[in-house]
Amino acid sequence: VTEQQKNPFYERYLAPYALFLGIILSFGACCVAGYVASHRNCFTDFERFHYYINIGSLFYPTALQVRSLAKARLDPDKIVVVVGGSSILYGTGQRPEHLWTRKLQSLLGDRYQVINFAMPGAHLTEFGGAAAEILSCDYPRLIFLTDPGPACTSPDPDGLGRYQYFFWDAYSKGLLTHDQPREERLAELAVDRSNNDKFAELKTQMRLDSCLYFRDLWTTISYRRAATVWSPGVGSSFTKARQHYRDPDVNYSLPLDMRYPASDNDINVEAVRGRIQNSRKYALRPIPRHTTRDDRGSEGRYTSFLERSVKLGFPEPFRKRTLMPLTHESPYYVDQLASHEKAAYNALFPATAHVLEQAGFPTIEIGRDYPVSAFCDRGHLSEEGGARMAEELAPKIREMAQRLGYLPEGGSR
């Protein structure tokens, strides 16, 4: 037996102790770097989580990054208005410099600070809801805005899928408040999803990340230094740090005939009809009894899916400071409905408002009398519509601030 056969390559050139020491030290250093990064704001010139810094381009902001961003931007002595919800409140179709939240800020004045955490495709409790809950400890005078969206779907406390990661990220890191009914619902969901491998994997990842901070570190590096994740939107320049990308929303200037293309007309009218059906058959419908849980489950405690969704999504103290604008769709499509369908569509808003207000949430109907030009497509408001929404929301927010005792005695603005 030769000397080389006795001592293979790795034994001749590598020292095992040094190798393992290097692995442990560098892995530990990465965890520490992730922890440090998560407690520092990495976002510059933040207006909203635009395409290049949201999940559309595989950029997943973490719960701690959002908290650090808010801490860097917001003054705890001011009344903080956190905007969550879907692409409608995100401002799809509005340029950053003409974004409705900027208009809202100027209307509310210096006593208030508005921050836009709405996300395309997010449902009422998703992302922004968890973000507002995280911030409520640091900002006691907080008002949260979220919209149930055109689909008026009612997800579970952790959302419907795309933004579930954010809830479990915040939950695993202990950033959410304890709410017994929500805990019970999460326990039910754990049983219902016991065969769901993706859900089990998500929870494991988030539990690991709460100790190892790998998502915080590499997301920060993607934003500040160099990105490593390819997606169709970033193409060949995928290594460019995300902080160098500008907000790409360019739909604002489309002429009316391009906002409402004839080829998509039928599908959009059907989508409006779908909203009526969905609300009647799902969101506002009584919850059927669970076949195995009988009266022990959460089903019997709530009158509708929407009520259960909002009550479990927002612990009791958050409800009275959560304002829900119920936004209409463009009259371009609503006016194409038959008269009985239009009546049903218009009746949807008071019915939804009734459920939400019974559950303790202030609501406001937006867009019933808006012209076609106030929309940039079926559901999204144009810059003109966004400005009108801000004008309608500002007095309501001031009224809420007054009612919640956020303003000094006798101060109404």
Place this chain on the structure above:
Amino acid sequence: MRMVRFLVSFLLGCLIGLLFHYVLYRMSLPVEPFIYMTF
């Protein structure tokens, strides 16, 4: 020679540790991005 062997092993270990941390991050991302549609 022993020092070089230690240094090479240590640097390789550092690289593996870094890679392992990065792999955990990549595993937390979905394979396909979410494409937002208005209808």
